[in-house]
Amino acid sequence: MLELAILGLLKERSMHGYQLSKRLEDTLGGFWRVSYGSLYPTLRRLEKQGAVEPVFSREDVRRRKNVYRITEKGEELFEELLGEAGQESWEDNRFRVRLAFFKYLKPDTRIRLLERRRAFLQERLSTIKTSLKNARERIDSYTLSLMTHGQDATEHDIAWLDDLIRAERRQVRENGEGRTPRRTASRRRSVVQKERA
Amino acid sequence: MLELAILGLLKERSMHGYQLSKRLEDTLGGFWRVSYGSLYPTLRRLEKQGAVEPVFSREDVRRRKNVYRITEKGEELFEELLGEAGQESWEDNRFRVRLAFFKYLKPDTRIRLLERRRAFLQERLSTIKTSLKNARERIDSYTLSLMTHGQDATEHDIAWLDDLIRAERRQVRENGEGRTPRRTASRRRSVVQKERA
DNA sequence: TTCGTCATGTAATGGGTTACATGATTAC
DNA sequence: GTAATCATGTAACCCATTACATGACGAA
Numbered sequence: 001m002l003e004l005a006i007l008g009l010l011k012e013r014s015m016h017g018y019q020l021s022k023r024l025e026d027t028l029g030g031f032w033r034v035s036y037g038s039l040y041p042t043l044r045r046l047e048k049q050g051a052v053e054p055v056f057s058r059e060d061v062r063r064r065k066n067v068y069r070i071t072e073k074g075e076e077l078f079e080e081l082l083g084e085a086g087q088e089s090w091e092d093n094r095f096r097v098r099l100a101f102f103k104y105l106k107p108d109t110r111i112r113l114l115e116r117r118r119a120f121l122q123e124r125l126s127t128i129k130t131s132l133k134n135a136r137e138r139i140d141s142y143t144l145s146l147m148t149h150g151q152d153a154t155e156h157d158i159a160w161l162d163d164l165i166r167a168e169r170r171q172v173r174e175n176g177e178g179r180t181p182r183r184t185a186s187r188r189r190s191v192v193q194k195e196r197a
Numbered sequence: 198m199l200e201l202a203i204l205g206l207l208k209e210r211s212m213h214g215y216q217l218s219k220r221l222e223d224t225l226g227g228f229w230r231v232s233y234g235s236l237y238p239t240l241r242r243l244e245k246q247g248a249v250e251p252v253f254s255r256e257d258v259r260r261r262k263n264v265y266r267i268t269e270k271g272e273e274l275f276e277e278l279l280g281e282a283g284q285e286s287w288e289d290n291r292f293r294v295r296l297a298f299f300k301y302l303k304p305d306t307r308i309r310l311l312e313r314r315r316a317f318l319q320e321r322l323s324t325i326k327t328s329l330k331n332a333r334e335r336i337d338s339y340t341l342s343l344m345t346h347g348q349d350a351t352e353h354d355i356a357w358l359d360d361l362i363r364a365e366r367r368q369v370r371e372n373g374e375g376r377t378p379r380r381t382a383s384r385r386r387s388v389v390q391k392e393r394a
Numbered sequence: 395t396t397c398g399t400c401a402t403g404t405a406a407t408g409g410g411t412t413a414c415a416t417g418a419t420t421a422c
Numbered sequence: 423g424t425a426a427t428c429a430t431g432t433a434a435c436c437c438a439t440t441a442c443a444t445g446a447c448g449a450a
Contacts, residue, residue, distance in 0.1 A: 026327075
């Protein structure tokens with residue numbers, strides 16, 4: 001996951017480790033903080049694999065900053081990581097990382113991923129509903145509240161995804177493939193608020 | 198975390214590994230699935246520490262089921278794990294596990310933990326708000342949507358916690374310490390619905 | 395008799411973390 | 423000059439995972 005995040009950030013511009021950690025922090029802010037103990041070794045590993053390579057500028061060398069750039073091979077790896085279909089890839093934080101790099105994907109790939117995530121949440125939802133049905137009587141109020149709130153949150157998440165999917169579809173219809181939508185976020189917001197009322 | 202969950206479940210009644218995994222599944226349902234590859238070794242580790250001990254009944258031995266019971270030492274460990282104040286203990290899934298065993302805590306401990314989680318979410322919220330303020334212009338619509346939705350969800354979570362805290366406080370006032378509240382969950386639900394309208 | 399699910403485990407691996415260590419640079 | 427933050431790294435560990443392996447038991 002960290003590999004994906006690093007590659008995604010390096011696609012935008014070359015950076016050194018410390019910069020990467022800062023950018024990571026303010027993209028996935030409250031949901032994930034990378035430690036240097038994983039960042040630097042991962043960067044090294046990526047270099048050994050040939051997915052990133054050091055950029056030497058006089059300034060940076062002097063200050064011993066190790067600036068990296070993504071390579072052709074790195075671009076391929078990035079694509080591969082984003083597209084992978086493993087079970088665990090749809091867990092909340094993983095999906096957040098993926099979504100953060102959606103702008104690099106083709107609209108139909110985006111839709112595919114959004115729908116995969118939606119299916120994941122849908123399954124979570126039915127798991128919750130099932131245990132709620134089977135066990136409602138014998139579970140304590142805290143567990144009950146936990147599950148009820150989990151259900152709420154999951155439904156809310158699904159509604160959000162549906163908005164994203166809709167926006168993406170509209171995008172495809174209106175502009176043909178390839179363009180980046182402009183204000184998906186705020187449009188989504190209003191829809192959700194309507195649903196809440 | 199798995200240790201905590203196992204001990205918590207064994208407090209209710211003695212069980213073998215497979216039963217534990219099932220109970221775990223329908224308590225934390227869509228949010229966590231334990232694999233046997235971690236369950237059994239953990240159970241062994243707990244046994245070696247003296248936190249759980251095997252119960253031998255003729256039936257179970259015949260069917261080679263390893264039923265465990267929690268020991269005095271295990272009860273202490275449980276208490277310790279629930280009370281620990283480490284940074285990572287307030288992350289979403291950890292907190293869910295903790296909440297699932299709230300019924301075993303004293304009301305004031307419950308309030309303390311709820312408030313600690315609240316502070317954690319509050320910090321997440323301000324992290325999000327800060328990056329939103331600093332970067333709103335330069336980030337793409339997907340990342341923006343991600344952050345906005347993250348903010349929404351976090352605020353919703355905090356509101357839920359506030360309900361739980363309020364209910365707990367009322368509990369303390371009305372019944373004095375020690376009693377388990379009856380229908381916290383559904384009471385909460387109605388409050389949230391009012392807030393949404 | 396065969397399929398599902400009950401039941402227990404091991405080995406290899408993964409993907410991070412914390413704690414520690416070092417030192418340059420910048421702002422006050 | 424001193425504190426904060428920039429910058430890079432290592433070693434030990436942690437807590438889980440997947441994949442594999444085995445076999446009993448009940449129901450169709």
